[in-house]
Amino acid sequence: DVKVTQSSRYLVKRTGEKVFLECVQDMDHENMFWYRQDPGLGLRLIYFSYDVKMKEKGDIPEGYSVSREKKERFSLILESASTNQTSMYLCASSLGQGNTEAFFGQGTRLTVV
């Protein structure tokens, strides 16, 4: 079974904290993605990576950074968490041969207080 695993299902952090969301895939996929899901807004792309150490901004990168040191792992970093970053975060990966389906993790519900 293919798998994308996110390190936490639920997280509660304080305003101003540095937050790391981790994602690991076991499918040897080239592409990895971080999306944010909010009610009424659907999923919006924060960052994606098409290779190790390569990254590109998505539609809403402000306040976030990412790291991909190994092919299987893609981390989302909130440098200084704010309450408007309270959301569901979904990691995904895809083969990278063009328009292949993405496989998603179970999501991390982050609350910033």
Next chain:
Amino acid sequence: AQKVTQAQTEISVVEKEDVTLDCVYETRDTTYYLFWYKQPPSGELVFLIRRNSFDEQNEISGRYSWNFQKSTSSFNFTITASQVVDSAVYFCALSEAPGSYNTDKLIFGTGTRLQVFP
């Protein structure tokens, strides 16, 4: 600009009813892909179907069927004889045409929450 619209925010049906979820997209690309994903209460998005812009054949998979019409820029999803287990949020998505590298980036609609009551 590329955009996906799912005008139905929430639909409620009784078991065994048929239900259609609408999806309308906008793109300037001549080559594109459309997707449907299901998000059950557990939270993980589950891939249902991918359709490329050159293939307008309708597809049926068990109780699920998809109607792709380029003339109306629509890719609608029908569940026949709905069941309680179909209760979920369903997302339609569009992928951008490949650029210098194949990114597989998806543009999602806002989702339709389907509730099937026994």
